[in-house]
Amino acid sequence: MPSAENIFLDHVAQTSPFPLKIEVAKAEGSHIYDKQGKDYLDFISGIAVTNIGHRHPLVVKAIKSQLDDYLHVMAYGEFIQSPQNKLAEKLASILPPSLSTSYFVNSGTEANEGALKLAKRITGRTGIISCRKSYHGSTHGSLSISGNEVKKYAFRPLLPDVQFIDFNRISDLAMITEETACVIIEPIQGDAGVRIPALGYLKALRKRCTEKGAMLIFDEVQTGFGRTGKLFAFEHFEVVPDILTIAKAMGGGMPIGAFISSKEHMTLLTHDPVLGHITTFGGHPVNCAAALANLEVILDDGLIEEVEEKGRLIQQLITHPSIKEIRRKGLMFAIEFDSAERVQKIVEACIADGVITFWFLSCPESFRLAPPLNISETDLRKGCEVIRLAIERNA
Numbered sequence: 001m002p003s004a005e006n007i008f009l010d011h012v013a014q015t016s017p018f019p020l021k022i023e024v025a026k027a028e029g030s031h032i033y034d035k036q037g038k039d040y041l042d043f044i045s046g047i048a049v050t051n052i053g054h055r056h057p058l059v060v061k062a063i064k065s066q067l068d069d070y071l072h073v074m075a076y077g078e079f080i081q082s083p084q085n086k087l088a089e090k091l092a093s094i095l096p097p098s099l100s101t102s103y104f105v106n107s108g109t110e111a112n113e114g115a116l117k118l119a120k121r122i123t124g125r126t127g128i129i130s131c132r133k134s135y136h137g138s139t140h141g142s143l144s145i146s147g148n149e150v151k152k153y154a155f156r157p158l159l160p161d162v163q164f165i166d167f168n169r170i171s172d173l174a175m176i177t178e179e180t181a182c183v184i185i186e187p188i189q190g191d192a193g194v195r196i197p198a199l200g201y202l203k204a205l206r207k208r209c210t211e212k213g214a215m216l217i218f219d220e221v222q223t224g225f226g227r228t229g230k231l232f233a234f235e236h237f238e239v240v241p242d243i244l245t246i247a248k249a250m251g252g253g254m255p256i257g258a259f260i261s262s263k264e265h266m267t268l269l270t271h272d273p274v275l276g277h278i279t280t281f282g283g284h285p286v287n288c289a290a291a292l293a294n295l296e297v298i299l300d301d302g303l304i305e306e307v308e309e310k311g312r313l314i315q316q317l318i319t320h321p322s323i324k325e326i327r328r329k330g331l332m333f334a335i336e337f338d339s340a341e342r343v344q345k346i347v348e349a350c351i352a353d354g355v356i357t358f359w360f361l362s363c364p365e366s367f368r369l370a371p372p373l374n375i376s377e378t379d380l381r382k383g384c385e386v387i388r389l390a391i392e393r394n395a
């Protein structure tokens with residue numbers, strides 16, 4: 001009989017030559033257990049997904065309840081489905097009035113694809129501006145606007161009419177013109193290694209986009225749902241985008257995303273051409289039910305209020321002279337060292353000792369931390385001690 005590892009390697013498509021190969025048996029709260037009974041603390045939340053922990057009871061309950069009513073019934077946008085209605089209404093109630101209408105999709109990259117198409121449709125323009133080192137997803141459109149050439153060169157040609165600016169460089173905003181359909185930006189860059197803009201940068205960006213009639217798209221796929229200490233990171237900067245994209249932590253562990261804008265904008269996707277954007281499974285009722293429960297837990301349990309305090313505690317607990325820099329907003333961390341080799345060893349040591357940390361796509365000298373927002377203080381301290389010791393051993 002082939003082993004689980006052999007089946008995985010032979011029949012499940014791989015994304016790299018060196019997968020972690022932890023064989024998952026169960027996950028609960030901040031913990032993942034493997035088939036050998038080893039207990040891992042998940043300090044990255046499945047990469048910014050399980051912000052309220054694995055299998056939150058209220059998310060599981062909402063899923064089970066929806067399973068008893070209906071699963072897929074019809075391609076997106078035709079039937080009235082109460083899980084979609086409730087989620088869209090809840091999102092509209094907590095977002096600024098100009099972000100009133102949600103188009104539900106299945107993932108972050110899909111949310112960005114929809115947002116780009118919507119911006120073209122609103123403006124009648126084709127120019128797209130994005131940031132160097134950004135990450136917006138792996139499908140052709142999102143890859144085209146992602147700023148890491150290493151991940152792109154093998155797949156050209158990609159979308160035309162895309163220009164790149166430096167994140168946080170005000171002088172580059174002059175590249176936004178009357179030809180620009182949209183600027184897409186992560187308000188805090190995630191896979192660039194947690195890059196936090198200077199106060200005023202996003203306001204200047206907003207002003208320039210408004211002056212030139214370009215749509216401003218905030219990709220909050222990684223920063224959303226409390227990760228940075230606000231429900232959405234744009235709240236830190238008092239800047240409202242024209243289009244907001246979300247996914248990852250939206251579904252409490254289920255696959256769902258959305259691009260969100262005004263009703264007036266969204267209506268443009270219904271004509272010239274009709275069915276301007278379509279998806280079969282977007283807004284799946286089970287995932288919408290999970291997403292609503294997830295959002296209610298984040299809001300009702302006061303989880304966002306705990307984020308800054310927990311972030312500060314982690315920063316205090318993980319100190320070592322070999323750390324060059326810690327970049328942090330809330331519970332979104334990049335811990336930077338002098339070399340990628342050192343980071344490699346530290347991440348491997350943490351995982352061996354039962355704490356899951358991980359690399360960034362475009363910042364090999366740092367590793368990421370993004371624990372669940374509701375991690376207990378005991379688990380938080382335990383995980384930090386493992387990480388601190390791994391750093392010490394590899395200093």
Ligand code: PLP
Binds near residue numbers: 108135138221222248
């Ligand atoms: N945008 C950002 C900022 C992301 O961090 C990611 C994923 O890491 C994506 C988009 C793509 O999301 P998905 O992997 O769900 O397609």
